[in-house]
Amino acid sequence: MSDALMPVYNRAPVVFDRGKGSWLYTAEGTEYLDCVAGIATNGLGHAHPALVAALTEQAGKIWHLSNVFRVPGQELLADKLTAASFADIVFFGNSGSEAIECAIKAARRYHSSRGAPERIDIIGFSGSFHGRTYGAINASGNPTYLEGFGPRLPGFVQLSPDDVEAIRAAIYAPTAAALIVEPVQGEGGARALSGEWLRQVRDWCTDAGILLIHDEIQSGMGRTGKLFAHQWFDGCAPDIMAVAKALGGGFPVGACLATKEAAAAMTFGAHGSTFGGNPLAMAVANTAFALIADEATLANVRTVAERLSNGLAAIAERYPDIVVDVRGKGLLIGVKMVTNNREFMAAAREQLLLVAGGGENCVRLLPPLNFSAAEADEALRRFEATCAAVRATLA
Numbered sequence: 001m002s003d004a005l006m007p008v009y010n011r012a013p014v015v016f017d018r019g020k021g022s023w024l025y026t027a028e029g030t031e032y033l034d035c036v037a038g039i040a041t042n043g044l045g046h047a048h049p050a051l052v053a054a055l056t057e058q059a060g061k062i063w064h065l066s067n068v069f070r071v072p073g074q075e076l077l078a079d080k081l082t083a084a085s086f087a088d089i090v091f092f093g094n095s096g097s098e099a100i101e102c103a104i105k106a107a108r109r110y111h112s113s114r115g116a117p118e119r120i121d122i123i124g125f126s127g128s129f130h131g132r133t134y135g136a137i138n139a140s141g142n143p144t145y146l147e148g149f150g151p152r153l154p155g156f157v158q159l160s161p162d163d164v165e166a167i168r169a170a171i172y173a174p175t176a177a178a179l180i181v182e183p184v185q186g187e188g189g190a191r192a193l194s195g196e197w198l199r200q201v202r203d204w205c206t207d208a209g210i211l212l213i214h215d216e217i218q219s220g221m222g223r224t225g226k227l228f229a230h231q232w233f234d235g236c237a238p239d240i241m242a243v244a245k246a247l248g249g250g251f252p253v254g255a256c257l258a259t260k261e262a263a264a265a266m267t268f269g270a271h272g273s274t275f276g277g278n279p280l281a282m283a284v285a286n287t288a289f290a291l292i293a294d295e296a297t298l299a300n301v302r303t304v305a306e307r308l309s310n311g312l313a314a315i316a317e318r319y320p321d322i323v324v325d326v327r328g329k330g331l332l333i334g335v336k337m338v339t340n341n342r343e344f345m346a347a348a349r350e351q352l353l354l355v356a357g358g359g360e361n362c363v364r365l366l367p368p369l370n371f372s373a374a375e376a377d378e379a380l381r382r383f384e385a386t387c388a389a390v391r392a393t394l395a
């Protein structure tokens with residue numbers, strides 16, 4: 001392994017050469033079942049023929065233009081995203097963190113433009129993850145991401161999702177600008193918030209005149225079996241929403257969606273991006289959107305997720321010494337371990353099964369949205385074999 005990479009990742013000692021659907025292959029031909037999917041990003045699996053065709057066709061035409069020109073693919077995708085959600089307006093960036101930056105900037109500028117520049121507080125939650133830019137680490141609920149990077153930026157409030165009274169007080173504070181929440185926490189360990197919680201917070205934000213931001217970077221784009229996770233519940237749609245990960249089916253792209261009112265202050269010159277919404281990203285994302293928003297895909301997520309979750313719950317019963325809890329929503333599944341989650345991930349690799357890590361000692365299963373029932377059964381077999389192997393190592 002080269003020493004020339006900044007060692008900010010603890011990389012698994014395996015090199016993949018190609019992928020197809022839910023499977024990854026080494027150059028030697030060893031076949032791994034992929035329940036990581038680029039951390040919920042390759043929503044349609046690897047090398048989906050329609051995405052490959054969209055990318056290669058666009059690659060022969062125009063890669064990059066700049067947003068000083070019209071990019072028809074952006075107009076198409078923005079129309080689709082707004083037609084399928086609460087939103088009226090979209091800004092395209094290249095990543096989740098950039099979508100979050102746009103959301104935070106839009107929220108603060110909204111109040112500033114309405115004569116309340118003192119409203120800067122972004123209310124976030126413990127266990128949340130919003131990305132790695134300077135703004136995003138301040139909004140995130142994991143203090144280790146801030147270590148050594150200087151003081152916390154002003155105007156970021158951190159609360160527990162269980163502290164309802166503190167949440168209410170923060171929302172009604174005269175300095176509040178917005179509340180940011182993942183309807184299903186991803187990196188934090190697949191914690192799904194209830195419809196009741198989301199609706200209560202929605203109502204308070206509306207009443208207090210502050211904006212509600214949903215971070216659906218991981219939970220959106222079909223991951224939970226609805227196009228966006230908050231759509232499981234009535235009456236809790238946000239004012240602003242960050243989307244990325246599966247939006248490009250594995251090609252880097254992110255989007256900040258907003259209502260016309262919430263985005264009203266994002267006028268000419270207020271924001272921008274060189275690469276955001278480039279023609280390559282738009283070609284792939286438009287194709288991915290059509291496939292992911294297809295009701296057949298979303299229905300598959302719901303049925304396969306149930307099969308997988310039920311199977312994992314049964315394994316948890318057989319291995320109470322290894323697994324304590326199975327949680328999450330749709331194909332954003334968290335399995336809370338008794339034993340060390342990192343060691344479990346390595347043991348799963350021995351069984352040719354790839355799973356992701358997560359907070360609270362979870363491993364996450366985030367397979368592609370077109371995961372088949374047979375693949376789910378195979379994942380369960382390999383997961384149980386991993387439990388047996390881990391049990392064998394316990395004294």
Ligand SMILES: *Cc1c(COP(=O)(O)O)cnc(C)c1O
Nearest residue numbers: 095096097129130131186217218
């Ligand atoms: C991955 C993720 C981000 C950050 O996205 P990047 O593309 O890595 O910048 C933000 N929020 C959530 C919920 C995520 O899962």
